[in-house]
Amino acid sequence: MTLRIEDLPKEELFGQGNGGCKACGAAIAGRQAMKVLGERTIITIPASCMATLGGNNQKTAWKIPFYHTLFEMAPAVSSGIRAALEIQGVNDVNVVSWGGDAGSADIGFQALTGAAERNEHMIHVCYDNEMYMNTGGQQSSQTPLYALTSNDHIGKPVKKKNMLAIMEAHGLDYVASASIAYPFDLMEKFQNALANPGFSYIHILAPCYRGWQIPGEKTIEFARLAVESGLWELFEVKKGVRTRTHEPSLIPVADYLLPQGRFKNISKKAVEEIQTSITKYYGRGDK
Amino acid sequence: MSTTLLTGSEAAAYGAKLAKIEVIAYYPITPAFPAMERVSKFIQDGELKANFVRVESDHSALAATLGASLAGARAFTVTNSQGLLYMTEVCYHTAGLRQPVVMACANRALSAPHSRFPEQGDAVSQGANGWIQLFCENNQEVLDNTIQAFKIAETVKLPVLVNYEGYVQSHTLEEVVIPDQEKVNAFLPLVRFKTLDVENPQGVNTVTSPDFYMDYKFRQNEAMNEAVKVIGEVAETYGQEFGRNWSGLIETYKMDGAEHALVCMGSMVSEARLAVDELRSQGKKVGLVKVRAWRPFPVEALRASLKKVNKVTVFDKNIVYGMGGALGTEVRGALYGQASLNVNSYIVGLGGRKFGLNEIKQVIELSEKTVKQDVISEWFGL
Ligand SMILES: Cc1ncc(C[n+]2csc(CCOP(=O)(O)OP(=O)(O)O)c2C)c(N)n1
Numbered sequence: 057m058t059l060r061i062e063d064l065p066k067e068e069l070f071g072q073g074n075g076g077c078k079a080c081g082a083a084i085a086g087r088q089a090m091k092v093l094g095e096r097t098i099i100t101i102p103a104s105c106m107a108t109l110g111g112n113n114q115k116t117a118w119k120i121p122f123y124h125t126l127f128e129m130a131p132a133v134s135s136g137i138r139a140a141l142e143i144q145g146v147n148d149v150n151v152v153s154w155g156g157d158a159g160s161a162d163i164g165f166q167a168l169t170g171a172a173e174r175n176e177h178m179i180h181v182c183y184d185n186e187m188y189m190n191t192g193g194q195q196s197s198q199t200p201l202y203a204l205t206s207n208d209h210i211g212k213p214v215k216k217k218n219m220l221a222i223m224e225a226h227g228l229d230y231v232a233s234a235s236i237a238y239p240f241d242l243m244e245k246f247q248n249a250l251a252n253p254g255f256s257y258i259h260i261l262a263p264c265y266r267g268w269q270i271p272g273e274k275t276i277e278f279a280r281l282a283v284e285s286g287l288w289e290l291f292e293v294k295k296g297v298r299t300r301t302h303e304p305s306l307i308p309v310a311d312y313l314l315p316q317g318r319f320k321n322i323s324k325k326a327v328e329e330i331q332t333s334i335t336k337y338y339g340r341g342d343k
Numbered sequence: 344m345s346t347t348l349l350t351g352s353e354a355a356a357y358g359a360k361l362a363k364i365e366v367i368a369y370y371p372i373t374p375a376f377p378a379m380e381r382v383s384k385f386i387q388d389g390e391l392k393a394n395f396v397r398v399e400s401d402h403s404a405l406a407a408t409l410g411a412s413l414a415g416a417r418a419f420t421v422t423n424s425q426g427l428l429y430m431t432e433v434c435y436h437t438a439g440l441r442q443p444v445v446m447a448c449a450n451r452a453l454s455a456p457h458s459r460f461p462e463q464g465d466a467v468s469q470g471a472n473g474w475i476q477l478f479c480e481n482n483q484e485v486l487d488n489t490i491q492a493f494k495i496a497e498t499v500k501l502p503v504l505v506n507y508e509g510y511v512q513s514h515t516l517e518e519v520v521i522p523d524q525e526k527v528n529a530f531l532p533l534v535r536f537k538t539l540d541v542e543n544p545q546g547v548n549t550v551t552s553p554d555f556y557m558d559y560k561f562r563q564n565e566a567m568n569e570a571v572k573v574i575g576e577v578a579e580t581y582g583q584e585f586g587r588n589w590s591g592l593i594e595t596y597k598m599d600g601a602e603h604a605l606v607c608m609g610s611m612v613s614e615a616r617l618a619v620d621e622l623r624s625q626g627k628k629v630g631l632v633k634v635r636a637w638r639p640f641p642v643e644a645l646r647a648s649l650k651k652v653n654k655v656t657v658f659d660k661n662i663v664y665g666m667g668g669a670l671g672t673e674v675r676g677a678l679y680g681q682a683s684l685n686v687n688s689y690i691v692g693l694g695g696r697k698f699g700l701n702e703i704k705q706v707i708e709l710s711e712k713t714v715k716q717d718v719i720s721e722w723f724g725l
């Protein structure tokens with residue numbers, strides 16, 4: 057079943073009046089996801105841009121129950137929410153935790169791996185802007201090799217930790233990558249996650265134009281370039297079966313990397329090495 | 344109603360069962376774990392309809408308990424020492440969100456150096472986190488306070504920590520009366536507080552500006568002040584219903600005509616009662632003030648009960664480095680400006696160092712010898 061724009065609800069359950077930057081990739085991801093998650097959803101968001109932009113004093117940008125949790129605990133809180141709903145006989149509410157890359161892969165990883173291993177009936181979303189934006193853009197385990205961050209003017213010396221592989225290794229029935237430049241692909245993945253009665257993990261590449269040092273109006277464009285260059289593969293793993301959901305055109309990776317301010321220190325040789333590994337990866341017919 | 348032998352851990356578990364908790368999330372730690380194992384057994388045996396969330400850490404244990412509470416379930420957990428410290432951030436958060444969570448705490452010394460033995464330093468370290476804290480002197484009180492804790496929590500909308508000492512209570516059998524379920528149901532009917540509710544969506548813990556933050560904190564503290572009254576009322580009603588009135592924030596024992604008052608909390612109280620009995624039989628005018636609620640701190644009650652004595656001896660099973668024992672410091676603060684009395688305070692029993700009836704009597708003797716100048720946090724039993 058392919059989603060069409062006319063199938064989507066007109067109502068915006070998240071986003072209106074949010075306190076984020078004007079071209080925030082994370083907020084775009086939230087808006088897209090909510091088109092599928094719907095109003096019977098309870099969302100928990102650990103400390104992050106997405107948590108702070110979601111509500112201020114007595115205002116909230118969410119039309120569903122939204123809880124800005126402590127940094128390390130959103131999936132644990134959501135587990136408790138699910139347990140509470142179940143004991144009250146409520147079975148038609150979607151339980152979601154939604155963390156940044158730090159809130160999912162770094163400080164938040166303990167609660168995430170715990171909830172995933174217990175196969176809690178919930179979805180965890182990692183919206184990945186590849187750095188700690190809410191505290192000014194420091195390096196995370198999701199920052200890619202060579203990228204500059206506010207605490208490093210040389211470039212990251214080690215690789216991005218492969219969270220999708222780690223989450224796959226939990227033996228989950230649904231794991232997927234997504235990108236805000238492919239909204240229908242993203243939304244279909246949320247539909248698939250909702251159909252899974254256990255734990256689902258969705259990792260969304262959601263550029264932060266400020267951290268990436270790109271023009272704000274190019275947030276979506278760079279999300280697309282990441283996919284088309286082959287660096288960010290769109291796929292899903294349903295009950296152990298891995299499917300690539302979008303075949304990239306494999307534009308030169310330099311077109312993705314070099315215009316970004318955060319890669320201004322990257323060497324020609326490094327770009328070539330990345331290109332070689334991408335070519336090799338897709339060349340092996342891995343679909 | 345039935346009477347049976349229970350450890351403190353079992354008493355906490357029975358209290359939680361009688362309170363009909365709906366969600367328990369828990370992470371094992373010694374010596375609190377038997378309480379959780381007992382609750383799990385109640386659930387698996389079909390004696391308690393509750394969901395157990397087997398979390399991967401203490402931090403997540405309180406986080407899941409909090410999540411359950413926010414979604415409208417009666418929620419409970421158990422911990423102590425390192426587990427409690429690891430939860431600290433969530434403790435503050437739970438209180439700030441005004442959630443009626445109840446947590447049992449089998450008090451244990453804090454590392455380093457590593458110790459798994461009893462002490463009250465873990466609870467004391469959380470003295471500013473916004474939780475109501477009750478200390479229990481025996482296993483019957485553990486059971487009774489666990490039930491009362493839910494009543495108090497749900498009335499003032501603050502979480503409650505129910506303290507009982509590791510091993511001394513958690514692993515020691517005592518005769519405990521288990522009240523009838525129907526009577527507990529009547530005393531503690533299920534009330535749902537749904538904060539995260541799809542029928543009534545709200546944003547929780549939004550970014551709060553200086554225009555609002557301080558007012559929230561004022562209200563939170565007002566709830567603590569309200570608890571001063573509520574804890575007493577709940578004890579009173581519980582006493583009427585179940586025949587055991589553990590009194591409110593404090594209980595006075597043989598304070599009529601007392602010139603010298605002992606002040607302590609937790610398991611030391613039951614032994615201090617024996618010391619008072621013995622000294623009274625020798626004609627010495629000694630009495631006891633049991634601090635049952637450490638938070639809110641019973642300032643007014645202590646002032647009233649210690650009006651006529653000329654000496655107060657405080658036993659502190661905790662140490663606030665560079666300041667002394669927490670109870671001594673706070674008793675002294677509460678009594679400041681009231682008559683001229685000595686408040687002598689002693690650091691005792693840390694990390695399981697023996698502090699029983701004999702030691703209590705020795706400290707009383709030391710304290711009796713002092714004149715005028717307060718003894719401030721002298722270490723006993725080194
Ligand atoms: C225990 C704790 N440590 C540190 C922080 C400070 N902090 C808040 S958000 C954040 C970074 C969040 O990064 P990420 O999860 O990637 O989300 P982003 O802001 O990038 O969207 C940090 C370090 C905190 N709130 N709590």
Ligand code: SF4
Pocket residue numbers: 075076077079080081082083105109185189190263264265266267
């Ligand atoms: S800093 Fe980046 S992630 Fe944060 S709100 Fe702005 S655009 Fe979004």
Ligand SMILES: [Mg+2]
Pocket residue numbers: 156157158184185186187188189
């Ligand atoms: Mg980030």
